[in-house]
Amino acid sequence: MKNLKNFGGSFSRRRLLAGANALSVSLLSSGLFPRLARSGEPIKIGFLAPLTGEVAAWGKPGLDGCLIWAEWVNALGGVKLGNERHNIEFVAYDNEYDPGKARTGAAKLIREDGVQFIMMLGGDTWPGVQPVAERSGMLVSTLLPSDLTPDTTTLIAPAEVHPIYNVTGVEWMAETFPNLKSAVICAQDDALGLPSLATYLAAFEAEGIELQQDPLLFDPATTDFAPIVTKMLSSNPDIVSLDTCYSDYVHPICEQLFQQGYEGKVISCTADFYEQIIEKTSKEFMEGFIFQFPDFDDPALNDPRVNFKDPNDFFREYNRRYPGEWGAVSWEYASIMDLWKEAAEKAGSAEPEKVLAAMKSGGKGAHAFGEANWWGREFFGIDNALVGNWPVVVIEDGKARVKAYKSIPDWYDRHGELLIRHMEALGQMYYQRG
Amino acid sequence: MHELLLQTFLNATYAASYIALVAVGLVLIFGVMGVINFAHGELYMLGAYGVVAVYVGAQQSFLLAVAVGLMFVGLVGLLMERALFRPLRDNPLSGLVASIGLLLILQALAAIFFGVRMEHIPPVTQEVLRFSDGVSLPLQRLFVIVAAIVLLTGLWMFLKRTRFGWALRASAEDREAAQLQGISVTRIAQLAMVIGAGLAGVAGALTAPLVRVYPYMGHSVIVTVFIVIIVGGVGSLEGAVIAAIAYAFVHTFVTTFFDGVVADIVGLLLMLMVLVVRPTGLFGARDRA
Numbered sequence: 001m002k003n004l005k006n007f008g009g010s011f012s013r014r015r016l017l018a019g020a021n022a023l024s025v026s027l028l029s030s031g032l033f034p035r036l037a038r039s040g041e042p043i044k045i046g047f048l049a050p051l052t053g054e055v056a057a058w059g060k061p062g063l064d065g066c067l068i069w070a071e072w073v074n075a076l077g078g079v080k081l082g083n084e085r086h087n088i089e090f091v092a093y094d095n096e097y098d099p100g101k102a103r104t105g106a107a108k109l110i111r112e113d114g115v116q117f118i119m120m121l122g123g124d125t126w127p128g129v130q131p132v133a134e135r136s137g138m139l140v141s142t143l144l145p146s147d148l149t150p151d152t153t154t155l156i157a158p159a160e161v162h163p164i165y166n167v168t169g170v171e172w173m174a175e176t177f178p179n180l181k182s183a184v185i186c187a188q189d190d191a192l193g194l195p196s197l198a199t200y201l202a203a204f205e206a207e208g209i210e211l212q213q214d215p216l217l218f219d220p221a222t223t224d225f226a227p228i229v230t231k232m233l234s235s236n237p238d239i240v241s242l243d244t245c246y247s248d249y250v251h252p253i254c255e256q257l258f259q260q261g262y263e264g265k266v267i268s269c270t271a272d273f274y275e276q277i278i279e280k281t282s283k284e285f286m287e288g289f290i291f292q293f294p295d296f297d298d299p300a301l302n303d304p305r306v307n308f309k310d311p312n313d314f315f316r317e318y319n320r321r322y323p324g325e326w327g328a329v330s331w332e333y334a335s336i337m338d339l340w341k342e343a344a345e346k347a348g349s350a351e352p353e354k355v356l357a358a359m360k361s362g363g364k365g366a367h368a369f370g371e372a373n374w375w376g377r378e379f380f381g382i383d384n385a386l387v388g389n390w391p392v393v394v395i396e397d398g399k400a401r402v403k404a405y406k407s408i409p410d411w412y413d414r415h416g417e418l419l420i421r422h423m424e425a426l427g428q429m430y431y432q433r434g
Numbered sequence: 435m436h437e438l439l440l441q442t443f444l445n446a447t448y449a450a451s452y453i454a455l456v457a458v459g460l461v462l463i464f465g466v467m468g469v470i471n472f473a474h475g476e477l478y479m480l481g482a483y484g485v486v487a488v489y490v491g492a493q494q495s496f497l498l499a500v501a502v503g504l505m506f507v508g509l510v511g512l513l514m515e516r517a518l519f520r521p522l523r524d525n526p527l528s529g530l531v532a533s534i535g536l537l538l539i540l541q542a543l544a545a546i547f548f549g550v551r552m553e554h555i556p557p558v559t560q561e562v563l564r565f566s567d568g569v570s571l572p573l574q575r576l577f578v579i580v581a582a583i584v585l586l587t588g589l590w591m592f593l594k595r596t597r598f599g600w601a602l603r604a605s606a607e608d609r610e611a612a613q614l615q616g617i618s619v620t621r622i623a624q625l626a627m628v629i630g631a632g633l634a635g636v637a638g639a640l641t642a643p644l645v646r647v648y649p650y651m652g653h654s655v656i657v658t659v660f661i662v663i664i665v666g667g668v669g670s671l672e673g674a675v676i677a678a679i680a681y682a683f684v685h686t687f688v689t690t691f692f693d694g695v696v697a698d699i700v701g702l703l704l705m706l707m708v709l710v711v712r713p714t715g716l717f718g719a720r721d722r723a
Contacts, residue, residue, distance in 0.1 A: 223655065224445070227445050227694075231691070
């Protein structure tokens with residue numbers, strides 16, 4: 001009672017204001033909101049992706065690329081914000097492609113590490129991070145724009161518009177090989193496989209390529225792909241599409257296609273570590289294999305429209321440090337950092353809100369493969385995907401080569417309705433996802 | 435259609451072969467020791483990594499790699515018996531929990547030593563037997579089928595025709611009665627662990643060039659094998675072989691004529707149906723190891 005009386009007796013408006021002030025300071029210092037780097041202090045960037053587990057191939061090589069990027073940028077003085085220069089420091093957290101771990105990681109990166117920006121693979125892990133990002137106003141990037149909805153105002157997809165860029169491979173194939181008219185497709189039944197499946201279905205329909213059987217969905221736990229390949233080949237297709245299968249599936253499926261005597265065209269979103277596929281099949285079998293991710297030693301990447309800095313040197317350095325590890329995402333997170341750096345320098349601040357505003361000002365941005373538009377209102381409910389050209393890559397004489405840059409917005413202008421129809425049929429539009 | 439059926443038959447035969455090897459090993463361990471070894475899938479994984487170490491790493495012959503896989507995993511089985519299952523012999527639930535712990539340890543060790551990415555194993559041979567247009571059997575798959583037939587026949591003869599085999603079956607039938615007959619239950623348990631683990635290891639080693647080799651590869655195999663031993667009857671070797679063949683054929687044909695996701699559902703329905711009609715499995719109560 002005495003304590004209560006004392007408490008009541010000492011409670012005043014001045015104390016209330018002082019307490020509120022102290023609470024605000026402690027909240028800020030405890031990191032509920034992003035901390036700002038002081039002069040000369042490094043700016044911390046969170047890398048929240050799978051570094052172990054089955055999806056690590058789309059996380060770990062990206063972190064490796066970012067470390068090279070940071071070293072190069074820091075060697076040139078880092079990021080210039082106003083009159084001050086700051087080095088970049090990456091803080092990585094392995095989310096193992098698990099939403100719960102991603103949520104813990106996001107909270108840790110924001111509250112304990114004081115990062116100014118978080119890069120993610122996205123997909124199944126984004127729902128775990130979303131509430132943390134919303135509360136803190138943290139700017140987050142994803143490689144999978146299917147994470148975007150009208151509510152994800154601080155989430156951007158500035159590197160790739162998976163799976164929509166797959167239309168460029170089909171478009172190029174139809175122009176180059178007009179005699180190929182029938183196709184089959186297989187996909188793992190998950191958040192990556194299904195939207196990609198809708199995209200390939202739309203792209204095939206747009207080019208008058210007939211699907212010979214229903215798409216073959218398989219469980220991600222599948223170990224033996226012989227029955228799947230047997231079924232696909234039973235209709236004697238001109239084209240086999242591997243959708244956005246993980247590299248762990250692309251390899252055994254290609255091996256089965258080879259062993260079961262397939263001699264037609266193969267198109268896939270990725271062909272990570274394709275040298276190993278060649279070793280398991282043959283150079284002749286892999287000749288003409290179409291996919292979407294170039295090796296960065298490709299001379300075509302020296303095109304002046306390409307914004308990625310020193311792609312050939314980057315590829316060389318990457319392979320020197322991590323031989324045999326180059327994959328689809330090795331450059332992507334680093335290219336997002338190019339965009340972030342440019343926006344931060346333009347804003348004169350690393351504050352997430354200001355960087356986002358600078359990044360999107362004018363509605364255009366310097367995408368790795370050329371100038372692109374902030375896009376997606378119709379498709380994602382928000383213009384937070386940076387969309388422009390995308391390369392079509394073909395294996396020739398055992399080496400990946402860029403054959404063309406094709407415009408995604410141009411394709412969408414002509415066939416957008418088709419894409420939306422197929423996405424809706426598979427429940428993949430933003431307003432259908434849970 | 436004729437070619438499609440034949441090719442599917444060959445695909446199913448291969449699947450039945452390696453599933454049967456793993457399932458029989460698990461049943462043997464359960465039959466003798468009464469422990470459900472959840473780490474059995476990881477023994478299969480260790481066999482595959484034996485090939486990675488010996489065939490890919492040390493550049494030795496594939497057959498030597500398979501032999502090393504078999505012996506190494508057999509030895510791991512022996513250590514498991516000594517360090518885990520023997521001290522917990524009187525409490526099967528503790529053995530089960532310990533095997534789950536071991537599963538995680540083995541996965542972590544594989545990730546530490548080999549990394550988490552899928553291993554690249556160059557093909558042992560690219561020879562393919564072509565029976566007709568659209569019907570083929572790669573020689574690598576034929577190896578697995580032949581090895582499974584030889585090993586399972588050898589095991590059957592060992593169990594039916596040798597004194598150790600009789601002792602092993604007697605221990606599985608009734609441990610106390612076997613002890614009263616002077617059979618060393620400890621030694622029989624060691625034997626069962628070596629054979630059971632070795633079968634999983636050899637299956638992993640033989641299939642390594644054909645499947646995705648990564649630290650978590652045991653998971654999907656153990657799920658399939660559990661379905662198989664439940665359908666066959668937990669503890670029945672014959673049941674495990676027959677159920678492996680039945681499951682592999684049903685799963686492969688459904689995958690080919692419908693799709694892989696439907697095949698998984700049908701596999702589980704098959705298990706549920708057997709459990710409803712015969713809760714002990716097809717050979718559960720009357721014909722144990």
